[in-house]
Amino acid sequence: MEFCPKCGAVVMQKGTNGECLRCGFIIKGKVNLSISEKIEEKKEIAVIKDNTLDVRPITDEKCMKCSHGKCYFWTRQTRGSDEAETRFFECVKCNHTFKQYR
Numbered sequence: 791m792e793f794c795p796k797c798g799a800v801v802m803q804k805g806t807n808g809e810c811l812r813c814g815f816i817i818k819g820k821v822n823l824s825i826s827e828k829i830e831e832k833k834e835i836a837v838i839k840d841n842t843l844d845v846r847p848i849t850d851e852k853c854m855k856c857s858h859g860k861c862y863f864w865t866r867q868t869r870g871s872d873e874a875e876t877r878f879f880e881c882v883k884c885n886h887t888f889k890q891y892r
């Protein structure tokens with residue numbers, strides 16, 4: 791069993807850079823135990839909901855929540871132009887909103 795030297799948590803699994811998944815401290819091997827911290831930018835995966843749009847087309851998308859077969863849909867370009875367009879769906883029945891990358 792391994793413990794994170796910084797936060798003291800039991801390290802069951804390390805991140806891709808060998809960091810503690812709890813505090814982000816990079817746990818190095820026995821040699822060269824340098825104190826280097828990596829601040830990870832967490833990407834916000836928030837569903838952008840535009841309530842100003844009253845008229846949205848309805849598509850035959852299956853709702854991920856209630857399996858209803860009709861959803862409103864709209865698209866939005868997120869962040870840089872090099873990123874793919876994101877499609878948003880909102881269930882007609884239960885109003886569950888989700889997004890999909892194509």
Ligand SMILES: [Zn+2]
Pocket residue numbers: 853854855856857858881882883884885886
């Ligand atoms: Zn639904």
